Structure formats: structure tokens, C-alpha cells
Amino acid sequence: MGVLFTKRCVLCGEMLPAAGTGRAMLCPTCASEIRQIYRCTEAIHIPGATDTVAALYYTGKVKYAMQRFKFQHKQHYADWFAAQMLPLLADRLDAWQPDLVTFMPIGWLRxxxxxxNQAELLAKAIAEPLSLPCRATLRKRAFTPKQSTQKNAAARQKNAERALLPRENTEVRGKSIVLVDDIITTGATAAAAVNLLREMGATRVYVLAAARTSGK
Ligand SMILES: [Zn+2]
Incomplete structure (x- = not known):
């Protein structure tokens, strides 16, 4: 399955050389652009989170790749996005001491x-090579209004908080949790999830995102 899916560059669709191991997922041009343009280098603040990091900026080719991942059934893109996120967590294992990796839920209809759930695919792909458990801890309330329809920051925060519920039979009490999300935009959804996990008893919550919007 992997061989079939690794023939084209994840970011630009360019055919990749047939020779080689078949593991490359970017053409050399996009690989260079990732290093030079798309790496997220700024600090991110999510209220309630002990620390927050994102791998990439949600712009240009990364944005289009993320949209294909989410909306065009490009599930295998999870491998590439997870590979961008994995070093961030690997570098912070000693500091974060995570007990559990979890992920942002999506509604059952979606x-x-x-x-x-794209965040679940990312979380599993990140947790596995680090031998960390990965479990759902949150669920999304059905029929909540979209974040993008909210008028201002306060309305977004309230809407995001109303949208999330704890999953039954999950135990996060006393744990250090890594919350995986695909995109951080305003941070309202991530903040709501962090706050809920803290209310559920998590001692520390770290947010690990694939991408964040820039210039906001
Ligand atoms: Zn490319």
C-alpha cells in the first residue's frame, strides 16, 4: 500500500523517482521549501496548556496538502504530517514526561x-514509535455551531467549550497528556479541550499541532 501512495510528492503532486526505497514523500524542491519557509518557529500560547508546539505554518502548499488530507480522503498524508510532528515530541519527552497521547475529537456525522478523524490518525502515528499509549478522551457534542460562524473571541471560546464533552470510561487523572490537533487557528478549540482535560484531572496538558495559521 505504501509503495502505491509514495509515488507523488505530498505537497506538489510531482512524480517522485521510481528508484530508491519508496519512503520519500516529498520532491527535493518541496523538501527544501519545508526547511526554509514552512517550519513553524514561533511560540504559541494556548491558555491552560503547559506548552504548545506546531510543526508547520498553515499556508501555501502545506495548507493545500492539509485540505486534501482532511477533505479528499488522502489518509496516507497522516504519515507525512506525523513525521513532521514526531521530532517535536521526541525532543520534549524528558521535559513533558507524557503518560498518554490523545486527540481533538470530530463530530460523529463528520x-x-x-x-x-485526521487528528486521531496523526496521534496514533506519533504515539506508536514512541511506545506511548494513544486513546480518545474527549467527544464532540452533536450539532454544535461551527467555530467560523462565531462573531468574536468570546463567542468562539464559549462555543468551543460547549462543543466538547469527556468520553466515558477515560481516566486522565494525575496524568501528563499530549493533545494532538491538526490546525491551530484562533486557539479557542484547543483551549477548550485543554481546559476540559484539566477539569477531568489531568495535571499537565501539552498541545502538539501539525500546523498553525500565521499572521493572526
Ligand atoms: Zn513537491
Missing amino acids: RRERGY
């Missing part, structure tokens, strides 16, 4: 339409 999950049914899409067939997968």
Missing part, C-alpha cells in the same frame, strides 16, 4: 462522512 467522522461518518470522512471515514476518519
